Amino acid sequence: MRVAPALFVAVLVACATPGSQSASSGPRFSQGGPEADVFGAAKGYPPGDRASFFRVPFLVGSQSHLDEIFPNRLVRRADRPSSMERAKSAPALRYEYQGQNLALDDYMARNPATGLLVARGDTIFIERYQYARSDRDRFTSWSMAKTVTSMLIGIAIAEGRIRSVDDPAATYVPALEGTEYGRTSLRHLLQMSSGVRFVEEYTGADDVSRLSADTFRQVGPGGVAAVTPFNERAVPPGTKFSYASVETEVLGLVLAAAVGRSVSEYLQAKIWQPIGAEADATWIIDRSGQEVTYCCFNAVLRDYARLGLLLAHDGNWRGRQLIPAAWIQEATSVRPDQPHLWPRTATPYFGYGYQTWIFPGARRTFALLGVRGQSIYVDPASRLVMVTTAVRKLPVDPGVAETGALWRAVARDLGR
Numbered sequence: 001m002r003v004a005p006a007l008f009v010a011v012l013v014a015c016a017t018p019g020s021q022s023a024s025s026g027p028r029f030s031q032g033g034p035e036a037d038v039f040g041a042a043k044g045y046p047p048g049d050r051a052s053f054f055r056v057p058f059l060v061g062s063q064s065h066l067d068e069i070f071p072n073r074l075v076r077r078a079d080r081p082s083s084m085e086r087a088k089s090a091p092a093l094r095y096e097y098q099g100q101n102l103a104l105d106d107y108m109a110r111n112p113a114t115g116l117l118v119a120r121g122d123t124i125f126i127e128r129y130q131y132a133r134s135d136r137d138r139f140t141s142w143s144m145a146k147t148v149t150s151m152l153i154g155i156a157i158a159e160g161r162i163r164s165v166d167d168p169a170a171t172y173v174p175a176l177e178g179t180e181y182g183r184t185s186l187r188h189l190l191q192m193s194s195g196v197r198f199v200e201e202y203t204g205a206d207d208v209s210r211l212s213a214d215t216f217r218q219v220g221p222g223g224v225a226a227v228t229p230f231n232e233r234a235v236p237p238g239t240k241f242s243y244a245s246v247e248t249e250v251l252g253l254v255l256a257a258a259v260g261r262s263v264s265e266y267l268q269a270k271i272w273q274p275i276g277a278e279a280d281a282t283w284i285i286d287r288s289g290q291e292v293t294y295c296c297f298n299a300v301l302r303d304y305a306r307l308g309l310l311l312a313h314d315g316n317w318r319g320r321q322l323i324p325a326a327w328i329q330e331a332t333s334v335r336p337d338q339p340h341l342w343p344r345t346a347t348p349y350f351g352y353g354y355q356t357w358i359f360p361g362a363r364r365t366f367a368l369l370g371v372r373g374q375s376i377y378v379d380p381a382s383r384l385v386m387v388t389t390a391v392r393k394l395p396v397d398p399g400v401a402e403t404g405a406l407w408r409a410v411a412r413d414l415g416r
Contacts, residue, residue, distance in 0.1 A: 025087040025125055033130035034112050039391060045132060050217065059391040063372070064114060064137040067282040067298050070216050073264040073291065075272050075281040077303075082276025082318070084302060085123045093126075095409035097402050104128075107406055111399065113373065115139055115301040115389040118410055119309060120382060122318075125414060127301070131391070138282060138298040139389040142370030145283075145297040146248045147331075148271075148307070150190055150355035151315075152255055152263065154327030155270050161258045165190070172254045175224040180233045181250050188237045189247045190331075190354040191341055197234040198244035202371070202395035211246050215286040216296050222286025224253060238338075241346040245294035248355060252293025263291040275310050275317050277303045295370070301387055308368075308376040308385035331356050332366040332380075365411075371395040377407050382415035 032041065040046055040057045047065040048058030062069060093104045104126070108116075114133045118126040129135065141148075156162045162172065165187045169176050176182030184194040200208040207230060214220030227250050252263055259266050264283045272281060281303065284296035299307075310316075311332075315323030331354035334341045343351035343360035350367075351358040359365040368376040373390025386407055392400065 025090045025127070027127045027129065027135055029132075029134060030108075030128075030130040031132045033114075034109060036131060039112070039131060041131070056393050059372070059393070060114065060131045060133070063140050063389070063391055064133055066140040066296065067138060067284065070218070070284045070296070072282040072284045072296075072298070073262060073289075075264045075268045075277075075283060077278060077280050078273045078276045080276065081278035082306065083122070084119070084305075087123055087125045090126050091413055093406070093409050093413060095405045097405040104406075107402065111373075111390065111402060112392060113388060113390045115387070117301050117305045117387045118385070118414065119305045119387075120384045120414055120416075122309070124302075124305070129301075135300060135302060136279070138279070138300055139304070139374070140295075140370075141297040141299070141304075141368075142295045142372065142374050143245070144304075144368040144370045144374050144376060145293060145295050146245075146355040147311075147368040147376075148267065148297060149248055149251055149255065149263070149293040150331055151311075151323050151328070152266055152270065153186065153190065153251060153354075154323055154331065156255060156258050156266075158324045158327070159259075161260075162186070162254070169250050169254050172257045173224065173250075176228070176250070176253075179228055180231050181227055181247075184237055184247075184250075186251065186254065189251050191238075191338075192241055192243050192247055192352060192355075193238050193340065194244070194247055195233050195235040195237045195239065195242075196230055196244070196247075197232045198230050198242070198246050200243055200245060208245050211249065211294075215249065215290075215294075216284045216292045218287045221288060223288030223290050225288075226286065227253070239340060241340050241352055248294035249292070251355075252291055255293070256290060262289070263293060271307070271310070271322055272303075274320065274322050275303075275306045277306060279303055301389065304376060304387045304389075305385055308378055308387055309383070311366075311376075312378050312380050312383045312385050314380060327354075330354065332358060332364060332378075334358055373397070373400055373403070375403070379411055379415055382411070384411060384415050386410050 039060045045060040047061030053062035116128045166185050170182030180196045199206040214226035279300040281299040283291045314325040314328045334351045346352045357367040365379045372392040377386045
């Protein structure tokens with residue numbers, strides 16, 4: 001997800017049921033939501049098809065059934081789901097936004113959220129759904145998948161399947177030999193600092209539109225052919241942050257080649273089953289069978305929370321180190337000698353690590369973000385996580401700034 005200046009406060013979305021605050025921390029469900037009729041309530045929130053899935057009347061359905069529209073690969077759940085406790089009562093959160101003092105119910109009534117979950121440690125404090133979505137729906141990640149890809153790269157390095165983060169991509173994907181991305185190090189790809197020209201503005205006529213056609217929309221052949229058209233070096237590598245989804249797609253090609261199996265299989269073995277995921281997930285693939293690693297992962301809300309909690313514990317899941325802690329520390333921090341990645345330099349608010357958005361300030365806090373309001377916010381110091389899914393009408397929507405205010409209230413009241 002590209003963060004525009006209007007979103008500098010924070011980018012995230014949430015969901016809850018309109019009405020009075022409940023004392024229960026159990027799941028709450030609502031058939032409606034803000035502008036429900038506009039989002040297709042009268043027709044049961046239809047998902048549309050490959051031509052219409054991004055049109056507003058189909059967003060609720062498509063963003064929770066994307067794997068019914070596009071081919072995908074299964075990521076199987078654990079044989080035995082990990083336990084998640086629930087708080088005895090839901091916190092009575094209040095947040096400040098545009099001079100107003102608002103409650104969680106107000107947030108739900110004002111924002112097109114499909115799911116919201118707040119957890120700390122192994123305890124769920126809030127879990128809400130609206131627009132007739134439920135805890136069985138698989139919500140698409142969009143660019144939250146980028147951080148997942150980064151974590152798998154870190155595991156592959158720890159296993160010796162990838163030798164170094166400073167290896168060029170062509171070391172693992174020989175078909176990239178002689179291209180600018182082939183000459184780019186994995187580090188600079190992870191940091192969106194390749195220097196290769198790529199325009200991502202969500203206009204429908206930019207480079208990311210071409211990439212989506214060649215990958216999850218399956219218009220083109222996918223695979224290496226989807227990334228090689230972008231082959232002009234605009235600035236030296238490692239000097240400028242420039243958000244480019246194609247760089248994650250190159251990382252996905254490297255990962256699959258290095259581990260000798262699909263990205264989905266690697267995720268299933270190394271993270272999904274070990275954290276005790278309760279539901280199958282899916283990952284959209286291109287025509288070559290390659291996972292579209294810059295987006296398009298689909299999972300239920302509580303499993304997104306498990307993923308966030310794994311990151312909040314620096315890769316340790318209940319005593320088992322799944323992702324090297326040093327990798328997560330590096331992925332979610334910005335070094336002093338990389339000013340182009342600093343918060344308020346890379347973007348007007350966020351900094352950037354390894355496919356991960358980094359908050360300003362001394363306290364290490366980071367986020368997984370996706371267009372239209374998908375996010376996982378993580379505060380490792382308090383083991384606090386907030387997961388949101390939504391159906392913002394615009395890919396880059398200034399309305400998500402309100403979610404930043406909600407997150408600050410969550411961190412204030414539940415952080416330790």
